[in-house]
Amino acid sequence: xxxxxxxxDLSKEDLTPHIPRVEEAHRRLxxxxxxxxxxxxxxxxxxxxxxxxxxxxxxSIMESAKELSGSVDxxxxxxxxxxxxxxESTIASLxxxxxxxxxxxxxxxxxEIYFLGNNLDPDxxxxxxxxxxxxxxxxxxxxxxxxxxxxxxxxxxxxxxxLDTKIVDLRPLVVVSTDRTKGKLRAMARELGxxxxxxxxxxxxxxxxxxxxxLFSIAMAGIDLVQFWQGFKxxxxxxxxxxxxxxxxxxxxxxxxxxxxxxxxxxVVGTNSTYLYPLIRWMEQLFPxxxxxxxxxxxxxxxxxxxxxxxxxxxxxxxxxxxxxxFLILEEYETRVDIxxxxxxxxxxxxxxxxxxxxxxxxNNKALEGVALAHYEGGxxxxxIRIPKRTPYWIGxxxxxxxxxxxxxxYLLGHNPFIQPGVEAYKKNMYALLGKPGTEDRIQSLHRLxxxxxxxxx
Ligand code: PA5
Numbered sequence: 001x002x003x004x005x006x007x008x009d010l011s012k013e014d015l016t017p018h019i020p021r022v023e024e025a026h027r028r029l030x031x032x033x034x035x036x037x038x039x040x041x042x043x044x045x046x047x048x049x050x051x052x053x054x055x056x057x058x059x060s061i062m063e064s065a066k067e068l069s070g071s072v073d074x075x076x077x078x079x080x081x082x083x084x085x086x087x088e089s090t091i092a093s094l095x096x097x098x099x100x101x102x103x104x105x106x107x108x109x110x111x112e113i114y115f116l117g118n119n120l121d122p123d124x125x126x127x128x129x130x131x132x133x134x135x136x137x138x139x140x141x142x143x144x145x146x147x148x149x150x151x152x153x154x155x156x157x158x159x160x161x162x163l164d165t166k167i168v169d170l171r172p173l174v175v176v177s178t179d180r181t182k183g184k185l186r187a188m189a190r191e192l193g194x195x196x197x198x199x200x201x202x203x204x205x206x207x208x209x210x211x212x213x214x215l216f217s218i219a220m221a222g223i224d225l226v227q228f229w230q231g232f233k234x235x236x237x238x239x240x241x242x243x244x245x246x247x248x249x250x251x252x253x254x255x256x257x258x259x260x261x262x263x264x265x266x267x268v269v270g271t272n273s274t275y276l277y278p279l280i281r282w283m284e285q286l287f288p289x290x291x292x293x294x295x296x297x298x299x300x301x302x303x304x305x306x307x308x309x310x311x312x313x314x315x316x317x318x319x320x321x322x323x324x325x326x327f328l329i330l331e332e333y334e335t336r337v338d339i340x341x342x343x344x345x346x347x348x349x350x351x352x353x354x355x356x357x358x359x360x361x362x363x364n365n366k367a368l369e370g371v372a373l374a375h376y377e378g379g380x381x382x383x384x385i386r387i388p389k390r391t392p393y394w395i396g397x398x399x400x401x402x403x404x405x406x407x408x409x410x411y412l413l414g415h416n417p418f419i420q421p422g423v424e425a426y427k428k429n430m431y432a433l434l435g436k437p438g439t440e441d442r443i444q445s446l447h448r449l450x451x452x453x454x455x456x457x458x
Contacts, residue, residue: 082205231396
């Protein structure tokens with residue numbers, strides 16, 4: 001479903017003039033042409049990865065993860081951005097909300113799983129160390145560049161943590177994933193003799209969900225990597241044709257591009273499932289980091305419904321009309337929660353039972369239908385992506401579809417979606433402010449900038 005854009009309807013005919021461009025972009029992507037290079041390398045390894053992987057390889061990663069799982073109480077996956085989000089979103093979408101609190105046997109004998117390196121908040125790090133104290137802990141650090149400060153700081157802290165627990169040999173408990181040859185992490189892994197996984201040079205962080213490093217962390221939660229990969233593979237097949245209306249990656253990409261052309265700035269991505277919400281957090285990285293170049297792109301705003309309807313839902317309904325909305329709908333919940341019959345009916349809810357919607361999932365779905373119609377009437381066009389079930393297969397399909405859509409978006413917007421030069425700006429300032437050798441020039445200009453900023457202090 002896709003609806004009104006500021007008082008006009010977006011019809012198939014509106015899309016028609018743009019279809020040849022998207023089809024051309026698709027041909028160029030598949031043949032490795034266009035603005036897709038990073039450091040002289042075409043960054044489209046993710047595109048063929050689903051077709052190249054083989055089951056025995058995935059089984060061996062699962063086996064390694066199972067072996068490590070058996071010997072530890074907790075597992076810490078360290079990384080940020082593309083070296084973190086896909087792991088958390090996959091595990092969160094496929095396991096229990098209270099995974100870490102479950103008795104071990106209900107986690108299929110898997111360890112508790114924690115994340116570090118995704119921020120520099122000392123309270124968060126300290127809380128995580130507190131919860132790990134007294135447990136046998138394994139660590140997996142992922143950094144393609146091997147230089148990311150957040151990740152490196154967390155890894156140093158975790159090495160000290162392990163050594164403080166009288167562990168003298170880190171090798172059975174620490175896994176390092178980084179570039180095949182380059183970077184400090186690779187050198188450290190060699191020096192310490194640690195087990196390693198490689199991040200292929202032609203796959204960027206946010207496109208790396210199906211690479212060995214992320215798969216290893218995902219497998220620590222006991223997730224079936226073969227099913228996961230089959231989902232990617234199926235979607236790669238489903239989106240391989242060059243005919244627009246038969247290729248959902250092209251359709252998804254053009255819908256969003258049309259919204260951008262019509263002045264939309266924000267894509268609210270709402271879901272009916274607490275478990276799909278982390279996937280939208282993954283989208284929140286994939287799209288803005290790939291599209292947000294040269295004054296362009298759509299911001300992705302994750303929204304869990306119905307929670308957000310009691311918050312920024314007001315803005316979606318009646319605020320600035322610069323929004324589109326995408327519903328990420330889980331079609332089949334795993335459980336049924338019935339509304340109990342209450343003879344006294346003091347809360348007046350018995351109408352739910354007589355009205356035919358006797359369980360919470362049904363009410364949630366009706367609520368979402370109501371939301372879509374209300375927001376549409378309020379001037380927010382929308383589209384829907386349906387995920388039939390929370391299984392590795394369907395989640396794998398979803399990832400590949402989004403990756404392909406955003407890759408095509410780069411061609412339409414006119415820039416390379418596989419680089420993120422804007423991310424360097426904060427890093428340069430942070431390193432200068434931290435006194436890193438070689439940043440002296442930057443610190444001078446930062447001082448000048450700071451003194452030129454007018455402050456309003458109350
Ligand atoms: O998508 C990307 O390339 C980034 O989000 C990176 O994944 C993120 O910056 C982490 O980089 P690295 O793996 O080099 O530590």
